[in-house]
Each structure stands twice: as structure tokens, then as C-alpha cells.
Amino acid sequence: MATGNVLLLLRRSPYDGAWLAEALDAALVAAAFDQRVAVLFLEDAVFALLPDQHGERLGVRSPGKIVQALADYEIDRVYVCSTSLANRRIRPDSLVISAEPLDTAAQGRLIANHGVVWND
Amino acid sequence: MSAPARDKEGYLVNLADWSPAVAEATARLDGIALTDAHWRIIHLVRDFHARTEVSPAMRPLVKLVRDALGKEFGNSIYLLSLFPGSPAKRVARIAGLPRPTNCL
Amino acid sequence: MKYTLIVHSPPNAGGGSRSALAFARALLAAGHETTRVFFYHDGVENGLAGRVTPQGESDLLGAWEAFTRDTGSELALCIAAALRRGVLNDEEAQRYDRAGPTISSAFTIVGLGQLVDAMLQSDRCVTFV
Numbered sequence: 001m002a003t004g005n006v007l008l009l010l011r012r013s014p015y016d017g018a019w020l021a022e023a024l025d026a027a028l029v030a031a032a033f034d035q036r037v038a039v040l041f042l043e044d045a046v047f048a049l050l051p052d053q054h055g056e057r058l059g060v061r062s063p064g065k066i067v068q069a070l071a072d073y074e075i076d077r078v079y080v081c082s083t084s085l086a087n088r089r090i091r092p093d094s095l096v097i098s099a100e101p102l103d104t105a106a107q108g109r110l111i112a113n114h115g116v117v118w119n120d
Numbered sequence: 121m122s123a124p125a126r127d128k129e130g131y132l133v134n135l136a137d138w139s140p141a142v143a144e145a146t147a148r149l150d151g152i153a154l155t156d157a158h159w160r161i162i163h164l165v166r167d168f169h170a171r172t173e174v175s176p177a178m179r180p181l182v183k184l185v186r187d188a189l190g191k192e193f194g195n196s197i198y199l200l201s202l203f204p205g206s207p208a209k210r211v212a213r214i215a216g217l218p219r220p221t222n223c224l
Numbered sequence: 225m226k227y228t229l230i231v232h233s234p235p236n237a238g239g240g241s242r243s244a245l246a247f248a249r250a251l252l253a254a255g256h257e258t259t260r261v262f263f264y265h266d267g268v269e270n271g272l273a274g275r276v277t278p279q280g281e282s283d284l285l286g287a288w289e290a291f292t293r294d295t296g297s298e299l300a301l302c303i304a305a306a307l308r309r310g311v312l313n314d315e316e317a318q319r320y321d322r323a324g325p326t327i328s329s330a331f332t333i334v335g336l337g338q339l340v341d342a343m344l345q346s347d348r349c350v351t352f353v
Contacts, residue, residue: 034179
């Protein structure tokens with residue numbers, strides 16, 4: 001394996017404790033350690049891609065802000081489940097960063113193409 | 121100015137306590153006298169943190185500086201000259217950012 | 225094959241921790257290798273010492289401790305996740321002025337980078353959510 005090719009599957013809602021912020025930190029650390037990292041937002045994790053988040057009012061970090069660091073860590077392969085978006089009435093062009101919508105078949109190919117998959 | 125609370129490694133307990141004067145004081149603890157060159161980097165990382173709530177690790181720090189100021193400044197040798205030792209940690213401490221994650 | 229196991233489940237929610245332990249034992253019995261089990265998210269609570277198991281239930285902490293004693297596999301907690309949940313070794317307890325360590329001596333605290341490193345050096349990476 002050791003391709004340096006890591007995919008993180010993110011599922012948790014952005015304010016479900018620290019879970020999603022921690023998962024994003026894991027993605028950033030992997031990238032900082034020279035790995036090629038991709039992330040796929042699924043289910044309630046897609047809410048992290050909505051703009052104008054103010055976690056500070058809850059006393060926590062905002063996943064909607066942390067995702068804006070992905071590009072600075074050279075994580076430019078950001079994917080989002082198109083069904084999860086549609087079920088929540090979120091338009092792909094309303095997201096805070098650009099993320100490529102994938103249907104389930106494309107998600108399957110994405111997962112198959114990665115040596116290491118972190119299921120979160 | 122009363123000194124703000126810091127942890128044992130000099131990071132601010134409350135990030136809101138940061139001010140330019142606090143930065144100067146923190147830098148002095150590290151034996152650094154802040155110049156305009158330092159301040160440009162400090163403002164960059166503070167803007168980055170305001171946008172992302174992330175304290176940049178070394179590689180993204182280099183990229184951040186390179187994108188904003190050019191190759192001449194966006195390299196680890198230059199950053200080491202301003203913030204010796206571990207630039208990512210040191211600049212986070214002086215700029216009033218949280219300790220970068222993963223630093224053991 | 226070389227396996228890296230990652231445990232996200234805490235001891236008292238979900239079944240991930242018990243599954244991971246059974247899986248790790250089965251791997252080694254089948255001749256595979258797992259040099260490290262990583263704990264992240266709420267999974268770091270598996271390393272919290274001083275947990276008391278009610279009578280009639282099996283002692284999960286004791287079982288992890290026995291696993292590392294029997295096999296030499298390392299049980300590694302991510303530092304950022306561990307600090308947030310109060311699982312501290314001596315060094316961290318001192319660094320943050322806490323009364324004392326709270327970690328079981330069978331576990332160690334590591335940086336996330338070490339997890340990244342282990343993932344890349346293994347043939348399989350299995351997450352227990």
C-alpha cells in the first residue's frame with residue numbers, strides 16, 4: 001500500500017460534539033505529513049459545508065471554517081454525496097468551499113481507488 | 121498592562137487576551153524583538169486563523185507566506201530566521217493562536 | 225499482513241471497542257501482524273484508568289491491558305483527543321496543572337502523525353466506529 005493516498009469519509013453533523021472538527025484535524029495532519037488526502041462528506045456532515053457558521057456562540061470551533069483550511073493544506077480533492085445534499089435541500093453551488101458532488105456509484109469508485117480509507 | 125494567563129509553554133489561555141503588546145511580550149520571552157518582517161507573518165497567521173480556526177502547521181504556513189508575499193519569504197529558511205526553532209509553534213504562540221494540533 | 229486498527233468507539237457506547245479487541249486477537253491468531261491499535265475521538269476513553277466494571281459484565285479495560293501484555297502490541301491514544309477527554313499521562317497532567325495522571329499504564333499517548341505513519345506502513349487499515 002503506502003501510496004500516501006488517504007480518503008476520509010466524514011459523516012457526523014458539525015456540532016455533534018467535537019467529532020467532525022477532530023476528523024478534519026486528522027485530515028489536516030495527514031496532509032501536513034505529506035500524504036495526498038481526499039475527503040468525502042456524507043450524511044449530516046454535509047452541513048459543515050454551509051457558509052456563515054458561528055460555533056463560537058456555542059463555545060466550539062466551526063467546521064464550516066475549518067474546511068476553509070483544506071485548500072491551504074493542499075487538500076483539493078473534496079467530494080460530497082449528492083444524495084445527502086439533495087435530501088437536505090442543499091444546492092451544491094451554495095457551499096462554502098467547492099466540493100464535487102458524487103453519486104453512490106462514483107463514491108464506490110473513489111473508495112476503491114484509495115489504499116487507506118479512514119471511516120469516521 | 122497586567123500579564124494575561126498563559127499555559128506552561130507560553131500559549132495564551134484565553135485567545136481574546138491577545139494584543140500587539142502581548143505579542144511583543146511573548147516574543148521577548150523567546151528572545152525575539154519583533155520587526156515589521158515578523159509582523160507581516162503574524163498578521164498573515166492571525167487572518168488565516170480568523171478564517172479557518174486552524175493554527176497552521178509548517179507546510180501550510182510556508183504556503184500561506186509564499187502566496188501572500190512571494191517565494192523570497194515563503195520558505196522555511198526565511199521563517200526559521202524570524203522564528204527560530206519551530207516556526208509554526210513559535211509564531212502561533214506570539215500571534216495568540218492555539219497550539220498547533222498534533223504537536224507532542 | 226500488517227494491520228492498523230483505529231478505534232473511535234468509547235467503552236460504553238457502541239460495540240466498536242469490543243469488536244476491535246476481538247478482531248485484533250483473531251488477526252494475531254491467524255498469523256497477521258498488528259503492532260499498534262490507535263484510539264481517536266471518544267475511543268481514547270478506552271485508556272481511562274480507574275474504571276470499575278459492574279459485576280456480571282466483562283472488564284474491557286482489563287481485557288485491553290491483557291491484550292498488550294500478551295502480544296506486545298501498543299495501545300496508542302491521540303494526544304489532542306485524549307487531553308480533551310481528560311485522559312492524561314504524568315507529563316500532560318503536569319503540563320496542564322491537573323491533579324495526576326488518569327491513563328491506564330497499558331496505554332501511551334502519541335501524536336496523530338504517528339497514526340498517519342502507521343496507516344501508511346500497513347497493508348490494511350480498519351476503523352471501528
